[in-house]
Amino acid sequence: RLSQYGACLIQHSSSRVITACLDAQNQPRAGSSVTECVSELQQCQSLHFTAEHLPEPVTGQAGGMERPACILEELKQFVVSEAPPTAYYVPDFISEDEESYLLQQVYRSPKTKWTQLSGRRLQNWGGLPHPKGMLGERLPDWLQTYCEKISSLGAFSGKTANHVLVNEYKPGEGIMPHEDGPLYHPTVTTISLGSHTLLDFYTPLSSAEGATPQTEESRFLFSLLVRPRSLLILQDEMYQRLLHGIHGREQDTLTKKVVNLSAAGAEPGEDLNRSTRVSLTIRHVPKVIKTKLMLGKR
Ligand SMILES: O=C(O)CCC(=O)C(=O)O
Numbered sequence: 001r002l003s004q005y006g007a008c009l010i011q012h013s014s015s016r017v018i019t020a021c022l023d024a025q026n027q028p029r030a031g032s033s034v035t036e037c038v039s040e041l042q043q044c045q046s047l048h049f050t051a052e053h054l055p056e057p058v059t060g061q062a063g064g065m066e067r068p069a070c071i072l073e074e075l076k077q078f079v080v081s082e083a084p085p086t087a088y089y090v091p092d093f094i095s096e097d098e099e100s101y102l103l104q105q106v107y108r109s110p111k112t113k114w115t116q117l118s119g120r121r122l123q124n125w126g127g128l129p130h131p132k133g134m135l136g137e138r139l140p141d142w143l144q145t146y147c148e149k150i151s152s153l154g155a156f157s158g159k160t161a162n163h164v165l166v167n168e169y170k171p172g173e174g175i176m177p178h179e180d181g182p183l184y185h186p187t188v189t190t191i192s193l194g195s196h197t198l199l200d201f202y203t204p205l206s207s208a209e210g211a212t213p214q215t216e217e218s219r220f221l222f223s224l225l226v227r228p229r230s231l232l233i234l235q236d237e238m239y240q241r242l243l244h245g246i247h248g249r250e251q252d253t254l255t256k257k258v259v260n261l262s263a264a265g266a267e268p269g270e271d272l273n274r275s276t277r278v279s280l281t282i283r284h285v286p287k288v289i290k291t292k293l294m295l296g297k298r
């Protein structure tokens with residue numbers, strides 16, 4: 001379907017919806033043309049079609065006013081309404097069997113895939129994001145499957161995720177407050193394995209001159225409880241403005257500052273002991289330099 005804005009919405013037989021020429025909020029990007037939409041759709045790694053497959057653009061009053069459905073429709077029930085726009089928390093996104101399988105694959109990877117950092121270790125899959133473009137590397141099937149599954153929810157506006165960071169945190173380990181930055185489509189999706197954690201959110205450092213020095217404590221806003229097997233999706237302000245981090249603790253006491261307690265099936269006052277948590281951070285890097293090895297494949 002083509003709206004008057006030139007946004008494409010393709011409904012697959014499998015009920016997967018793919019869009020092009022939409023912005024991060026899934027609103028039609030003003031002025032996008034049919035040619036642009038076709039070219040964006042062709043870049044969609046899971047799709048192969050040409051302009052012939054597209055219907056004639058809808059013009060005139062009658063059909064023209066209609067807006068394409070938001071592709072995150074089925075996710076709306078999972079919005080964390082107490083957080084700024086937009087966080088989706090999906091408990092039990094994967095089964096226990098899938099969790100064991102994914103952990104098995106993570107620990108089966110060659111030792112050389114791990115990079116030890118202070119406070120965690122990580123595996124990088126898909127290539128190293130770079131301002132000039134990422135030298136794309138084919139993802140292993142066990143990650144590709146989940147990239148496709150999450151992308152089919154519309155998390156990346158019709159694009160398919162092509163980059164995965166695997167982080168491993170032992171109890172007491174964490175990650176400093178940071179932004180994920182501009183090399184990614186502004187959506188981050190995370191599957192948690194093995195243990196819960198609290199993801200903490202912070203206001204950015206004020207750049208105002210003469211502002212009183214801000215501490216991490218004064219910039220802290222709230223936390224999200226992420227349970228094993230859950231999926232977390234962050235976009236809009238949650239991605240673009242706030243910083244996120246994980247405090248290195250061995251135990252978490254849940255307070256009202258954890259804004260998704262009920263969705264995560266927890267109560268204020270509860271204590272949770274951390275064990276080893278492995279997270280899959282799944283994102284889309286728009287700028288990719290295709291290598292010979294990738295051409296003709298995905
Ligand atoms: O482990 C997590 O959930 C967060 C990881 C993260 O923030 C990152 O890799 O950028």
Ligand SMILES: [Fe+2]
Nearest residue numbers: 178179180244
């Ligand atoms: Fe991050």
